Amino acid sequence: MTTSPDKVDSEEAAATPSVPDLTGRVAVVTGASRGIGYFIAKQMAAAGAHVIAVARTVGGLEELDDEIKAEAARTGKGAATLVPLDLADMEGIDRLGGAVNDRWGKLDILVANAGVLGVIAPIGHVEAKTFEKVMTINLTSTWRLIRSVDPLLRKSDAGRAILMSSGAAHAGRAFWAPYAASKAAVEAFARSWADETRNMPLCVNAFDPGATRTAMRAQAMPGEDPETLPHPSEVAAWVLPLASPALTETGRIFQARQKRWVSYRLPD
Numbered sequence: 001m002t003t004s005p006d007k008v009d010s011e012e013a014a015a016t017p018s019v020p021d022l023t024g025r026v027a028v029v030t031g032a033s034r035g036i037g038y039f040i041a042k043q044m045a046a047a048g049a050h051v052i053a054v055a056r057t058v059g060g061l062e063e064l065d066d067e068i069k070a071e072a073a074r075t076g077k078g079a080a081t082l083v084p085l086d087l088a089d090m091e092g093i094d095r096l097g098g099a100v101n102d103r104w105g106k107l108d109i110l111v112a113n114a115g116v117l118g119v120i121a122p123i124g125h126v127e128a129k130t131f132e133k134v135m136t137i138n139l140t141s142t143w144r145l146i147r148s149v150d151p152l153l154r155k156s157d158a159g160r161a162i163l164m165s166s167g168a169a170h171a172g173r174a175f176w177a178p179y180a181a182s183k184a185a186v187e188a189f190a191r192s193w194a195d196e197t198r199n200m201p202l203c204v205n206a207f208d209p210g211a212t213r214t215a216m217r218a219q220a221m222p223g224e225d226p227e228t229l230p231h232p233s234e235v236a237a238w239v240l241p242l243a244s245p246a247l248t249e250t251g252r253i254f255q256a257r258q259k260r261w262v263s264y265r266l267p268d
Helices: 035-046 058-075 092-105 128-155 177-196 215-220 232-236
Strands: 004-012 026-029 050-055 078-082 109-112 160-164 203-210 254-257 260-265
Touching: 004 092, 026 092, 026 128, 035 050, 035 058, 035 078, 035 109, 035 232, 050 058, 050 092, 050 260, 058 078, 092 128, 109 128, 128 160, 128 177, 160 177
Parallel strands: 026 050, 026 109, 050 078, 109 160, 160 203, 203 254
Antiparallel strands: 004 260, 254 260
C-alpha cells in the first residue's frame, strides 16, 4: 500500500530556530555557493562545524570561505573545506565520500541542498535534455550522494541527513511536473532511508523551505516582488536544528514557512 504526500499530525516548532552546538562535527552541504545552501554552510560553520562546501561555482565557494574564516578569527569556531564539483559527475560524488572517509573517518551531517528548476512548462513541451538534467541533479545525484556517505553517517554518534524538498512535491500544480516529480522522489528517498535506519543514531528528514528570495524562485516567478519573501539566511536558520545531535525526529518533513514538523498519511 502506498502513502500519500498529504500530511497530518503537524507539530508546531519554536517561534525562532535554536542554534545547536556543532563543535567538532563534520558536515557536507551541497549547493553551498549561493542561496539557502550558502547560508546553511555559513551558519553551520559559525555553530562550530567543519563544513565541506560543495558547489560548481568556485567564486561563490571562495566568498563563503572568506566569510567563514573571518568569523572563525573572531570566535575561534568553524572551518570549511571547499569542493568544486558538478553534481552531474557521479564518479566525483563517489570520490567525495572516499575523501571524507580518508580524512575524518565519519560524517555527522549531510545537507543535500543543490537543485535545479528546469522549466515551467506543460509536461508534453519539456525537452528531454531538460527533463534529464532535472532528474540528474535533483534526484540521481542525491541517490549517489546518499550511497556515498551513508556508511560514514552510520559511524557518527548522531548522524543527521537533511534532504531539500519543496511544496511543489505535493501540490500537483500545472507546469511544474519535472521539478515536482524530482522532489517527490527525494522525499521518498528520505522516508525509506529513515525507515532503514530507524533503530540507529542516524536521523533522516526532508526540509521544505517554502518560497524564498533566491535566483531559482526569481526564475520560476519573474513577476514576483522578492522583497515579499524571506531572505535565504532566515530559511537556512531553520535547517540548523535538524542537524542537532539532540534531534529525535526522523522520516518527516520540516516546513520552514509554517515552522512545523509534518508527517504522511495513507491516501483516502
